[in-house]
Amino acid sequence: MKDMKLKTKLILGFMIPIVLTVINVIIGNSTSKGIVNSDDQQTYLLYSTIFTTAIAALSVVIAMFIAL
Numbered sequence: 001m002k003d004m005k006l007k008t009k010l011i012l013g014f015m016i017p018i019v020l021t022v023i024n025v026i027i028g029n030s031t032s033k034g035i036v037n038s039d040d041q042q043t044y045l046l047y048s049t050i051f052t053t054a055i056a057a058l059s060v061v062i063a064m065f066i067a068l
Helices: 007-033 039-066
Strands: none
Touching: 007 039
16 A cells, blocks of 8 residues: 555545445445335334444544555
8 A cells, every 4th residue: 555656545545435325325225115014114224223333433444444
């Protein structure tokens, strides 16, 4: 990572979290359309929250790694 130019590091540092966020939104929208049962909605909401938090944490870690 030390040999990369600053511009390349900045592009990677900003694009990776953006791509992960877009993927998270696409997956969330496409999988939640067929849920009609209330219990299934609660379960989906729990897993969705966990997945979103994990993606956000991964984005922060990747951005910090590239910034360093």
